[in-house]
Amino acid sequence: MATRPELNTVSPQVARLARGLKLGANSMLVTLFGDVVAPRPQALWLGSLIRLAAPFGINDRLVRTATFRLSADDWLDATRIGRRSYYGLSEAGLQRCIHAGKRIYAGDAPEWDGRWTLALVRGDARATIRQRLKRELLWEGFGAIAPGVYAHPNADAGSLGEIIRAAQAQDFVAVMEATSIEAFSIRPLQALMHQTFKLGDVASAWQALLHRFSPVLADAHGMAPADAFFVRTLLLHEYRRVLLRDPNLPEQLLPADWPGRTARDLCHDMYAALLDASEDYLREVVEVSDGNLINANRVLRRRFGAGSHAEAAR
Template identity: 80%
Template sequence: MATPDPDPVSPRVTRLARGLKLGANSMLVTLFGDVVAPRPQAVWLGSLIRLAAPFGINDRLVRTATFRLTADDWLAATRIGRRSYYGLSEAGLQRVLHAGKRIYAGDAPEWDGRWTLVLVRGDVRATVRQRLKRELLWEGFGAIAPGVMAHPNADLASLREIIQAARAQEYVAVMEASSLEAFSLRPLQALMHQTFKLGDVADAWQALLRRFSPVAEEAAQLAPADAFFVRTLLVHEYRRVLLRDPNLPEVLLPADWPGRTARGMCSAVYGALLEASEAYLHGVVEVADGALVDAKRALRKRFTHA
């Protein structure tokens, strides 16, 4: 049985969130992706309220967000007595696992010069088109022309799942393309800069570094409640920037790309926070069946290639 918070989050640490707009829906997605996905369990609504409180999200907002996320097929609700428990739905788990491959995977693999192109038929229903585009953007694809999206290091298994989940198999063609050595790479680099708005992404990486670098050296010494807060906020903001970053190959990036430094910092800080933040979660989270599963072995594998 979880107990009341033995140590609230310190004001010094909560100041890290100053100036951020932390929505209830997106914060719960972060919590389920980082905390629940490695150990698929249903979490008591009261525990979700407790976890969200330090981020300025009250119980009413948590209740509304869980209702919406359940309606949008992110979460699955279970009722036991008078208590409601929420776990990831099958579709929600698929989404967070897809995102997790990018969030925790580290640097882009060696590039072979080939691109994966997704071509969408013009007569596809608007709802299918919108869902497909949203999921592909989360997967790191960029829209290079109307109905054409591209990725230099696409995960084909994830792409297949996305197309099937959108029920778009009859409306999507997937192709490979590669640059010809006889032509300059400069136009391609400029196209990538425009397509993925790399200037805006670089500014976002710099802002993340400014926010979290001051706490990096002391991360391993933080109290459990503070460690949980910093870990969750770090993943939340890192996810927000990374899902705008296509993780392009080195040859297509500027020499001073700040994403490299940001990834390294996030890897180090996340690892330093893991032990204490997990202790906090085991102390305050109640689940539908038994105790919160120990997932430290799986969690330590995150960012291992960053």
């Protein structure tokens, strides 16, 4: 697919948004596949992945190495057509993206009823099972309040069940519910959550994200396609990185000035403003193994409530 040279050029002022960030090839490709490919499961040509990654300082060698590693880790499936390689999400990779998407693109945490979900992992579980459970539970928003004890105030039972089954840990995890007793102060619980989830560090990370992206919000709606794609991907990449550390606690357990609320509002507004132009860019530069890139606007507009904002901006 031939593309106009100017279409692929990210403007210098927009490119500066990435200054000081460490953008790993594996992590960036996970962001791309989760945001671009998951809503329209197709296999992308390796050359397209190289083109999409280039503005982030990731060269073709790093992309090739990353796709190999992600395939080995059962994130991606590789398909060979002629002399070309195409990569799509594996079944396991798609499930991981669906789980992540529930947190990344969802709205605020639901009203809390005071109940906690506890996942208790047996100490005699194999190390590989414990490690996988810890990684997946922390990403799901559970906090490790003690060795082998994970707690979540708004756990999704379906997602938790899928995590346990995927780790083949049905015989090693007990799931329970707990509630606070109203006669006792909530302050120790708030302090425990602050320690468990390192909320001070998370707040600093949210502030850094706001400092980096807030200045370009006013210009987001009118950006050129290459710029819009760059900002959309970089924003999601950094948002996902911080969200991995943020448990999305109920309002009752958060400080009054919690910056995570402002960061989610920023993503809500920017994603809507960047969506149309960034999709134009993807349709122009991406080649897939079967036909054209599927139009996924209906799905994408539901992310962060983007549809209502995008339409209001027109």
